[in-house]
Amino acid sequence: MIGRLLMDIDYDTYFKYHDQSYIIIEKIADYYGIELKDLRWDHYRDYAIDVEDIEIVSYSFGEVASKYLSGNIINIFGNYGISYNPFMVEGRQRFSILHELGHYYFDMDKSKTTQSFSDLLDGNGYSEKDAPKELRANIFASLALINNEALKECFRKQMSFYQICDEFEMSAAALYVRLYDFLTKFILLNQSLARTAINQFRYNYDPSKLINYVKMSL
Secondary structure, three states: OHHHHHHOOOHHHHHHHHHHHHHHHHHHHHHHHOOOOHHOHHHHHHHHHHHOOOOOOOOOOOOHHHHEEEEEEEEOOOEEEEOOOOOOOHHHHHHHHHHHHHHHOOOOOOOOEEEEEEEOOOOOOOOOHHHHHHHHHHHHHHHHHOHHHHHHHHHOOOHHHHHHHHOOOOOOOHHHHHHHHHHHHHHOOOOOHHHHHHHHHHOOOOOOOHHHHHHHHH
């Protein structure tokens, strides 16, 4: 779900959802009194629990459903709950929690007594109506895992691909897409050059191409 729905998005749609997401990101940074570069995924989780009063729990969806569902969010008479699939890798679990929070902030109709969103592991099967909502929730989750300022700080510190994954507790797949997104949307690099730079950074532990492309933005 992470890659297919994010990497195919057009420039204007991306920045529309990016700017909407940053309103939430900046609000949470202000709440904790920290700089954007110091935000981590658990700030969003804790804010959701302590301020938004959302219950977040792991949930075994059953043998069949667990192969297809990554998580869901439900509202029952103003009580909100997020459940996530515990059989996914931990980085994917965090992305799913943030994805559901994206639905909470952008898609849940507070006037309804009941409402829910369920999200699929592979990103296939969404209706034409729901696809934009899933895309926006993905963009929010991607930016919440590591926002622009935090990513630039990693470049300045010359952190390796897997050091970034460890620091921000995210999966390699999520970081790959986040880097691709940054290079193609902010630096306006073509897709082929972006993939080459990321693969060299990830597999050859060589950041030279990547740093050369992003240095003007630091």
